[in-house]
Amino acid sequence: MWTVASYVVGQKLKRRKHFPVVLMLEPLMRCNLACAGCGKIQYPGHILKKELTPEQCFQAVDECGAPMVSIPGGEPLMHPRIVEIVEGLLARKKYIYLCTNGLLLKEKLHLFKPSKYFSFVVHMDGLKEHHDFAVCREGTYDKAMEAIELALAKGFRVTTNTTLFEGADPQSVREFFDTMMDVGVEGMMLSPGYTYDKAPDQEHFLSKKKTRNLFRQILSNRHEKWKFNMSPLFLEYLMGRREYKCTPWGMPTYNIFGWQKPCYLMQDGYADTFEELINDTKWERYGTESGNPKCANCMVHSGYEASAVNHTFGSLAGLFATAKATLFGRYKDPDVDIDSKPKPKRPSATLVQIGNTES
Numbered sequence: 001m002w003t004v005a006s007y008v009v010g011q012k013l014k015r016r017k018h019f020p021v022v023l024m025l026e027p028l029m030r031c032n033l034a035c036a037g038c039g040k041i042q043y044p045g046h047i048l049k050k051e052l053t054p055e056q057c058f059q060a061v062d063e064c065g066a067p068m069v070s071i072p073g074g075e076p077l078m079h080p081r082i083v084e085i086v087e088g089l090l091a092r093k094k095y096i097y098l099c100t101n102g103l104l105l106k107e108k109l110h111l112f113k114p115s116k117y118f119s120f121v122v123h124m125d126g127l128k129e130h131h132d133f134a135v136c137r138e139g140t141y142d143k144a145m146e147a148i149e150l151a152l153a154k155g156f157r158v159t160t161n162t163t164l165f166e167g168a169d170p171q172s173v174r175e176f177f178d179t180m181m182d183v184g185v186e187g188m189m190l191s192p193g194y195t196y197d198k199a200p201d202q203e204h205f206l207s208k209k210k211t212r213n214l215f216r217q218i219l220s221n222r223h224e225k226w227k228f229n230m231s232p233l234f235l236e237y238l239m240g241r242r243e244y245k246c247t248p249w250g251m252p253t254y255n256i257f258g259w260q261k262p263c264y265l266m267q268d269g270y271a272d273t274f275e276e277l278i279n280d281t282k283w284e285r286y287g288t289e290s291g292n293p294k295c296a297n298c299m300v301h302s303g304y305e306a307s308a309v310n311h312t313f314g315s316l317a318g319l320f321a322t323a324k325a326t327l328f329g330r331y332k333d334p335d336v337d338i339d340s341k342p343k344p345k346r347p348s349a350t351l352v353q354i355g356n357t358e359s
Helices: 002-013 054-064 082-091 105-111 128-135 140-153 170-183 208-219 232-238 274-280 301-314 316-327
Strands: 022-025 068-071 095-100 118-123 157-164 187-192 253-255 258-263 266-271
Touching: 002 301, 022 054, 054 082, 054 274, 068 082, 082 095, 105 140, 118 140, 128 140, 140 157, 140 170, 157 170, 157 208, 170 208, 187 208, 187 232, 208 232, 232 301, 232 316, 258 274, 266 274, 301 316
Parallel strands: 022 068, 022 253, 068 095, 095 118, 118 157, 157 187
Antiparallel strands: 253 258, 258 266
């Protein structure tokens, strides 16, 4: 928090409007899962075979300058030089979030060393039935849980990342939160799904209204033991308690094609350099307030958590709002009482989205 705060304040003192907070570094697109809500692995085979070199990764990180680097994919642990990439970024004192579905984590764990700058982010989309249904393969939940427990036992920082789509059951999600806290993960990240054009399933993406209703059901009357590894103001935004404009440059993406315009989730071309991305992208064309139909229902972290972070460290009012949300964030709501509902008998249509803090 201190690193991000000092960085954001420094950028504002320099009067920079367009500055990144997190670099989304995609070293490859291929994956060992084929999830219905993901558009990454729908690329042709010759694209899936490509990968960034460590040198390309280091150049992108140095060029961008963001204090945090998220390594999504695809599945980053499939990259033959992923350890070299991580070690090079740690040497630069960057906070690294390596996103993984957990299937390769157990066998690769011995290659990494625990560090306060390094976290595994295991993408978990709910309890066993829901998670396996989401990723379209049975047994993935058990393998991921085994890997999480082993990583924690070895002293690694571990968080989870959950993407929710239409059909997600609030009660089941809350029970999932309890389970993750009991296991001992450091914190949880959440985001509503975004409509990847290449995703096989296009029927279960949430509208903005449905997103707010779902997250209000999930996050109201929350349990004290829940810990979230994200901005509390972004969680309030998801619940409909505040409004933000999109900050698409807050979490820029670099991958095998270059710097992706305008953000991690949309492809409107690529820039050769970070400077070109910032200076030549028509940022006013993006965000729900722009009128762009592709952005109409987007509320994902890559655009709006950056706005919340900027609010927190950009004014005393934002800092006070964040402190209030942190200290008094249970959000008692008499109209939301779902803990008494029976558990669903069948898995709901929760889909997974690979990439961010999303793998």
